[in-house]
Amino acid sequence: MPVRHDQLTQIDSGTYAFMHLPGGWGQTNTGLVVGNDASMVIDTVWDRPRAQANIEAWSSVSDAPITEAVNTHSDGDHWWGNNTLPESARITTSATALIAMKEDTPPGAVGAFAAIGRLARPIPGPAGYLGGYMHQVTGGADLPRRLPRLPDHTFADTEDIEVGGRVARLRNFGPAHTPGDLIVHVHDAGVVFTGDLLFIGATPVIWHGPLENWISAIDHLLQLDAGTYVPGHGPTCGRAEIQLLRDYWVWLSQAGRAQHSAGVTPLAAARTLVRTPEFAPFAQWGSPERIVLNLSTLYRLFEGAEPAPPTFARRAKAFADAGRLQRDMLS
């Protein structure tokens, strides 16, 4: 059984996770793999004090210098803390994630939108819903003002990285959640760091697609039959929780397609679907209103659009719908 030290969790003698539970917006898990004379960090978080706490946690359990770091994907909550890494550490991500990191809304702009959102919350209608939801997404995080250090090494599909006599196998399953979503499999420890291909106890979000790639990734994770999976968000898990996530996607793609065929908007579809008995297994997950974000992405895929990162307008509309649905579900 993993030993818990507050949020620092020891998985085996040289493998750690820094958990941020329950795993809501911006509550990102990170990892450390310690070899003989070198170590590897998996993901850095966007809140500056927390990114610093991560680095301090790693130095409290290991003297081995951090020579390697990995960013699982392009969402800011997984790499905007890169400036806390030693300059000598090499940072690896997938080639597709690196492109997205350069093109996504930078942290200064996200921080500005969140501040405007906080002020917009009392406004009736979509602006207020969008503002309130945007404020929740950043959760009061102290974001960096400038774009942090980008990864300096990329790969396409798979890559093995040796770290102090241990091997971390990286595999890119994107585009799925985002344009590039990689996992880190540390075979000798029976551990897989999955990034946001797993949300556990929290509703997943698909921004990019195709969904089929995500389901293939889930099937691969199940086949690995690892002892411990560290999700991007939520507690460590085994196969049962991964299977439940798979069930959510299969259900939502089928039920969502029927709503789409009936000409119902994503928001109206979400309102209907959260009241069906089929939703019950997922109703206790955090942020259930993310169903409408997922429907906004799935709808365009149903219509034959190319999988793509959300435009600012698409994300704003989806966040406004999520804010609206959340207020409906609470009332």
Ligand SMILES: [Zn+2]
């Ligand atoms: Zn994330």
